[in-house]
Amino acid sequence: MNRLDFESDVLVIGGGFGGAVAALRAVELGQTVTLVEKAVVSRAGPSTYVHSQYAPNKKVEGEELDAWMDEFVVGANYMADQDWVEQYILEAYDRTQEMIKLGVPYAKDAEGNLRYVKVRGHKLGTTLGVDGRACMEVLRRRMKAKRVKLVEKVAVIELLTSDNKYPTNGSIVGAVGVHVRTGQTHVFKAKSVILNGGPFYPKIHYAFGDHCTGEIHAAAWRAGVEFAGMEFATFAAWSNFNNKFFTPGQAKIQGVGAHFKNANHERFMDKYDPIWGELSGLFQIARAIITENIEGRGPCYLDLRHVSEEDMKVLYEVSPSVERAFKEFNIDPSKDTLELGPFVVIGTLSSSGPNIDLNAETSIPGLYATGYGTSCPHLMSGISGSGISTFSMVGGHRAAEHAKKRSDELEMPSVNEERIDEILTAYFKPMKKLRQVRPSDIWMEIGEITSTAEFALFKTEKRIKHVINQLKTVRDERIPKIYAPDMHELEKAHEVKNYLDMAILACYAMLERTESRGELFRVDYPYQDNDNWLKWLLVKKVEGKEDPVFTHHDLAYDKWRIKPPTGKLPSPYPVPERFAEEK
Amino acid sequence: MIENIDLDLCDGCNVCIDSCPTDVIRLVEDGNPWEVKGWKVIVAYPNECHSCRLCAIDCHVDAITVTHELHIPAPFLNYQRA
Ligand SMILES: Cc1cc2nc3c(=O)[nH]c(=O)nc-3n(C[C@H](O)[C@H](O)[C@H](O)COP(=O)(O)OP(=O)(O)OC[C@H]3O[C@@H](n4cnc5c(N)ncnc54)[C@H](O)[C@@H]3O)c2cc1C
Ligand code: SF4
Ligand code: SF4
Numbered sequence: 001m002n003r004l005d006f007e008s009d010v011l012v013i014g015g016g017f018g019g020a021v022a023a024l025r026a027v028e029l030g031q032t033v034t035l036v037e038k039a040v041v042s043r044a045g046p047s048t049y050v051h052s053q054y055a056p057n058k059k060v061e062g063e064e065l066d067a068w069m070d071e072f073v074v075g076a077n078y079m080a081d082q083d084w085v086e087q088y089i090l091e092a093y094d095r096t097q098e099m100i101k102l103g104v105p106y107a108k109d110a111e112g113n114l115r116y117v118k119v120r121g122h123k124l125g126t127t128l129g130v131d132g133r134a135c136m137e138v139l140r141r142r143m144k145a146k147r148v149k150l151v152e153k154v155a156v157i158e159l160l161t162s163d164n165k166y167p168t169n170g171s172i173v174g175a176v177g178v179h180v181r182t183g184q185t186h187v188f189k190a191k192s193v194i195l196n197g198g199p200f201y202p203k204i205h206y207a208f209g210d211h212c213t214g215e216i217h218a219a220a221w222r223a224g225v226e227f228a229g230m231e232f233a234t235f236a237a238w239s240n241f242n243n244k245f246f247t248p249g250q251a252k253i254q255g256v257g258a259h260f261k262n263a264n265h266e267r268f269m270d271k272y273d274p275i276w277g278e279l280s281g282l283f284q285i286a287r288a289i290i291t292e293n294i295e296g297r298g299p300c301y302l303d304l305r306h307v308s309e310e311d312m313k314v315l316y317e318v319s320p321s322v323e324r325a326f327k328e329f330n331i332d333p334s335k336d337t338l339e340l341g342p343f344v345v346i347g348t349l350s351s352s353g354p355n356i357d358l359n360a361e362t363s364i365p366g367l368y369a370t371g372y373g374t375s376c377p378h379l380m381s382g383i384s385g386s387g388i389s390t391f392s393m394v395g396g397h398r399a400a401e402h403a404k405k406r407s408d409e410l411e412m413p414s415v416n417e418e419r420i421d422e423i424l425t426a427y428f429k430p431m432k433k434l435r436q437v438r439p440s441d442i443w444m445e446i447g448e449i450t451s452t453a454e455f456a457l458f459k460t461e462k463r464i465k466h467v468i469n470q471l472k473t474v475r476d477e478r479i480p481k482i483y484a485p486d487m488h489e490l491e492k493a494h495e496v497k498n499y500l501d502m503a504i505l506a507c508y509a510m511l512e513r514t515e516s517r518g519e520l521f522r523v524d525y526p527y528q529d530n531d532n533w534l535k536w537l538l539v540k541k542v543e544g545k546e547d548p549v550f551t552h553h554d555l556a557y558d559k560w561r562i563k564p565p566t567g568k569l570p571s572p573y574p575v576p577e578r579f580a581e582e583k
Numbered sequence: 584m585i586e587n588i589d590l591d592l593c594d595g596c597n598v599c600i601d602s603c604p605t606d607v608i609r610l611v612e613d614g615n616p617w618e619v620k621g622w623k624v625i626v627a628y629p630n631e632c633h634s635c636r637l638c639a640i641d642c643h644v645d646a647i648t649v650t651h652e653l654h655i656p657a658p659f660l661n662y663q664r665a
Contacts, residue, residue, distance in 0.1 A: 039604035043637050048604075133637075153601070180606055204655045205584075208635040210605050240660075245651040246634075290662045325651040343660055440656075447658030456662070488606060488628065 003185045008032040008149065009407045010400065011190035013156045013175060013216060016047035018370035018392030018399075019196030020139035021095065023148045025400035031407060033148045034188055036177055038155040038211055041143070042136035045198040045212050046372060047389060049248070050132030051318075054390040055096035055106075057116040057126045060089055064124075070562055071122050072379055077518065078534055078564040079351075081377035081555070083358060088379060088387075088394055095393040096128065102142060104135045132389070154179050154186050155215060155491060158423045159193065159223045159367075164416050167224025167541045172367040173413035175219075176423050183487045185424055191410045192403035195220060195354065195362075195369040196396065200502050201235060201347040203443055203495065206246065211495075216373055218498035220354050221505065226363035226540045228355035228375035228553070230509035233348050233502070234456075234519035236286035240341030241302070245329050249319030254279055256311045258304055260289065260340070262297040274572055283519045286342035287457045287573070294453055295576055300340045304333040344456040346503045348372065349519065350380035350388055355538055355553075360399035363540070366406055370395030378536065381518075430493045435481035439492035442482065445474050446500060458579035460524045464511045471504045505539070505548055512537055512550050516571045524581045528569040584652050585632040585639075592646035593624055599638035599647060600624065607632045630654070 010026045012019045015037035023035045037044060060068050065086070072085045100106060100114070107129030109115045116126040143150060154177040162170035172193045177186040197216025201209040221227065239250045260269050260278055272288035273280040280288075289300045304312070312333065316323035326333060354362045354369040356377065361368050371392030380387050449470045450456065454463050479497050484490035515529035516522050536553040557564060585607060588599075600608050609627040614620035626632075632649070639647040 040601050043602045043641075044604050048637065049635070133640075153606075202659065203631075204659050205631075205633040205653060206655060208604075208633050210631065210633040240653055240655060244653070246653040247651055294662070321651070328651050341655075341660065343655065343662070345659060444656060444658050447656055448661065451659045451661050453662050 003187060005187050005189070006034045006149065006151065007189045007412060008034040009190065010034075010192050010194060010403050011036070011175060011188045012194045012196060014038075014045070014196035014198060014371075014373070015041035015150075015152075016045050016196050016198055016371055016392060017050070017136070017139075017389045018396035019194065020136065020143060020396070021393040022194045022196065022368075022370065022396030022400045023143055024139070024146060025397050026403060027146045027148055029400065029404040031400075031404055034151060034190070035143065035148055036151040036154050036156055036175070036186070036188060038153070038180060040152045041140045041150065042133060044136075046207075046209060047136055048133045049208055050130065050135070050389045052117070052127045052129045053096060054092055054387040055116065055126060055128040056089060056093040059093050065089065066561065068124050071125060073562045076379050076381040078530075078562075079536070079555070080379035080381075082560040082562060083556075084377040085379050087358060088391060091394045091397070092390045095390060095397060099135070099393075102138055104130060104138050106130050151177070151186065153181060155494070156219065157215065157427050157494060159219050160415050160419065161223055162413060164419045165543070166222045167543055168364065171365055171413075172223060174415050176420055178427060178491070180491050181487055183428075183490070187415065187420060189412065189415055191407040191412060192366045192368065194360075194396065194399045194403065195367070195373065196371045196392065197373040199348040199372045200499060202345050202446060202499060203492075204343075204345065206237060206240075207248070213495040213499040214502040215495060215498045217353055218501045220362065220367070220369065221501065221541060223367070224364060224541055225354045225367065225369075226538050227353060227505070228536050228538050229351040229353070229378060230506045230539060231513040231537055232519050233346055233352040233506035233509070234283060234344060235347030235349055236283040236342070236344040236519070238282065238286045238289055238340050238342040240343065241325075241338045242329070243339065243341050245325055247319070247321045247325035249315075249322045250282060252315055252319045253302070253304070253322065256304070256307050256315045258302055259306070260285065261301050261303050261337070262292045263299060264297055266297075268292055268297075268300075272573055283344065286344050287521070289340050289342040290344070290453060290457060291574070291576065301337040302340055303337045305335065305337070307333070309334070343451065346450055346506050350376050351378050352506065355536075356395065358398070359402040360395040361402060366403070368399035368403060370399055375536075427494060428490065430482045430484040430490055434483045436483050437478055437481040439482060439484070439489060439496045442474060442478055442496045442500070445478065446471070446496075446503065449474070450503065454579055457521065458575060459510060459520070459522045460581050461511060462582055464507055468504060468507045468511070471500060471507065475500050475504065508548050509537055509539060509550070521571065521573060523575055523579065526571045526573070526575070528571070530564060530566050531568065534564050584634055584650060584654065585626050585629060586648040586650050588624055588626060589646040589648075590623060592644045594644060595622060595624060596643065597624070598641050598643070602637045602641040604635065604637065605631050605633055608638060
């Protein structure tokens with residue numbers, strides 16, 4: 001099959017909100033743009049499932065802006081880059097106003113006015129309801145009309161560097177992609193590259209993210225991009241009901257006043273999170289349920305029997321899939337309780353990935369990143385309320401503007417054919433008959449290693465190191481034996497390999513942060529240490545070093561207005577005897 | 584997960600094939616190798632469906648049934664092990 005070659009000023013990889021906005025802004029500025037997407041834009045990643053977007057109802061200014069910022073900074077536990085927060089709030093308004101002009105069908109009230117709703121956890125910030133799929137359809141049509149070159153069902157497998165080195169000392173000159181069904185190879189050449197590859201999850205069929213397993217994260221990592229927040233790469237949920245079915249809308253279910261009960265009919269959440277109780281975050285609830293279970297008080301149940309009919313109606317209105325799921329499984333929430341199936345896996349929430357500056361530029365000049373697949377400058381927290389899609393648009397727009405300035409001064413770079421051949425040979429290698437290890441076998445092995453209470457919930461230095469060693473054994477001994485008889489399996493082989501690399505990196509970062517904060521809980525450091533750890537952990541691949549190299553990034557509190565608290569805050573989370581720190 | 588594609592309803596428009604982000608649905612030859620009758624749309628990798636319903640939403644004759652059933656691979660739910 002002939003290779004397909006593309007050349008453009010800007011290459012966008014991944015077609016979520018951020019990628020689409022970046023592509024549209026770049027063409028508007030006179031750039032030629034190619035956007036490559038592994039699925040089909042609007043039938044793809046998490047952007048398709050967005051139900052509301054952070055959308056300030058006015059241009060916020062002056063003292064009011066300070067108050068809006070305060071909500072974010074406190075919500076993000078003072079870890080947020082406050083310069084980013086400021087530009088995010090200001091430009092979130094501009095970006096959503098543009099969406100409105102493009103005809104995105106945001107929710108309206110009976111009089112036909114936009115229905116701004118307060119963000120969960122915020123007194124000031126507002127959101128607009130929207131069907132992500134409909135919104136992405138508008139953006140896709142617009143991109144076609146504006147002659148963005150859309151290349152769909154093609155997965156990018158590697159970035160191309162100017163010096164052919166990984167990690168590079170130069171810049172990114174393009175990418176190599178493969179059609180996920182036909183195996184047709186694609187080479188993209190560009191002056192600037194914008195990454196919008198989404199989150200990384202294990203392939204466990206939850207949260208509609210099975211095709212987002214960290215390929216773009218891993219490609220950026222290999223190229224030498226600096227990452228931040230990898231120690232927080234933990235994804236948790238509790239809505240695997242009766243061990244049979246699930247529905248999105250967990251936060252909404254909590255919102256109507258759900259009770260979490262153990263087998264003794266006791267409500268246990270206050271014990272684990274005295275402040276938020278049953279309104280706590282997904283991770284906090286999942287780990288509390290698992291702890292109740294392992295202490296012999298399980299199984300645990302979701303109880304909605306006390307919730308008024310009116311409140312249930314509201315819940316069904318904002319989360320129709322909850323109603324559909326209950327109907328499908330004959331659940332009458334006024335009579336039945338539901339058994340809870342919690343899990344905790346290594347995966348991104350919204351603070352793990354390439355570190356970006358105010359222009360969404362990564363540590364490699366001319367390589368930009370935005371959206372769920374970045375560290376979101378640590379401003380997206382549990383209470384940032386439907387913010388990632390808006391953050392992604394703000395970053396995408398900024399990346400396009402910066403890329404335009406760059407590309408005016410640049411010639412189209414050349415790519416190295418030998419290197420492209422090497423990349424493709426390595427990718428297609430599992431099609432040569434090797435041992436009969438299937439990608440799905442590797443996923444099972446990863447689950448066995450990481451889904452244990454001692455690692456996922458009760459981390460110590462020793463336990464993290466043990467998991468790193470086990471995952472490395474899978475990487476070194478099992479991955480080289482994968483056999484992929486067809487294109488579909490071949491892409492799955494690539495997915496699991498890249499996830500594994502990112503999972504190992506996350507474990508190294510968990511080892512490095514010696515405190516407990518957010519989704520990272522360490523039995524050997526059971527407190528939030530604001531004196532030593534109100535800072536970011538940056539990490540990079542360095543030539544000649546096998547292990548990742550960490551540096552600490554102090555936050556600019558001397559110039560920021562909102563000042564952080566000090567001292568050590570002990571974690572209220574009880575540790576069962578048998579998971580205490582080993583002596 | 585995706586339960587079924589009702590081939591009596593399906594007119595072979597192929598829309599669902601591109602709707603599926605995980606490429607679970609495919610177009611294959613109908614009949615047997617000696618007697619190919621044409622093409623049909625099948626659920627080629629049922630275990631890989633992540634229940635997003637995009638295929639069902641896009642099918643113009645409602646031929647596709649997607650349920651809320653979820654099968655998280657067992658090793659990822661092993662927390663109760665000591
Ligand atoms: C179920 C669910 C509901 C959510 N609800 C909301 C909400 O209501 N509001 C909100 O703001 N946020 C919500 N989020 C968070 C949401 O993910 C983000 O807000 C936003 O959609 C992320 O957009 P993005 O621009 O980062 O791109 P994404 O939508 O994450 O898109 C990334 C794209 O990259 C593509 N891709 C992946 N790998 C490759 C590759 N190798 N080559 C080429 N392309 C690739 C994927 O197919 C995907 O289309 C939700 C997330 C989930 C999972
Ligand atoms: S529900 Fe989603 S993942 Fe499943 S077959 Fe349909 S489109 Fe594919
Ligand atoms: S979208 Fe419906 S009618 Fe079209 S091929 Fe798929 S199942 Fe058949």
